[in-house]
Amino acid sequence: MNIAWELRGLLASLAREEGVFGRVSPEAEGPVDEQIRSLVIEAERDWERCAAPEAIGPNSRAEVNEALIEIDPKCATDLMTYLAADDLVFPGSPRRDRAHARRAAARVVELLGYGSAWHTNISDLSEQICTWSSVTRHTFDGVVAGTGSGFTVVPLQVGED
Numbered sequence: 001m002n003i004a005w006e007l008r009g010l011l012a013s014l015a016r017e018e019g020v021f022g023r024v025s026p027e028a029e030g031p032v033d034e035q036i037r038s039l040v041i042e043a044e045r046d047w048e049r050c051a052a053p054e055a056i057g058p059n060s061r062a063e064v065n066e067a068l069i070e071i072d073p074k075c076a077t078d079l080m081t082y083l084a085a086d087d088l089v090f091p092g093s094p095r096r097d098r099a100h101a102r103r104a105a106a107r108v109v110e111l112l113g114y115g116s117a118w119h120t121n122i123s124d125l126s127e128q129i130c131t132w133s134s135v136t137r138h139t140f141d142g143v144v145a146g147t148g149s150g151f152t153v154v155p156l157q158v159g160e161d
Contacts, residue, residue: 039154
């Protein structure tokens, strides 16, 4: 099976809810912060109507990079599941089937393989608590990015209340 094709299908599944975006690209297209910034630009364009006109956020790869922390594959699976199935704006409000999102996220991690590198802007996802360093100009955002097996995958959720 073609890994790129399967990854694209999985990311499309994880990003099927409003405000959730996903991207799969070859690692050669650039480092993680560049891939995140590219997806952020797309999300901000698509959600421009929802952002406050004076809202500001990271405007460069360097600022995005500052918001990122390294995580392990298990945490990446948990966070991708959360971004696909839950709502950053209204914690505890499920958006879609969690079991399906978990299977898709676990398969993404499996396809990127042993030795993959994972990053996020979310530093705490305890029950009813979500803390992060912003990567967009939206009030709420969460991103997970993984690199391995020649690919970079990036799911991103943005939201406004």
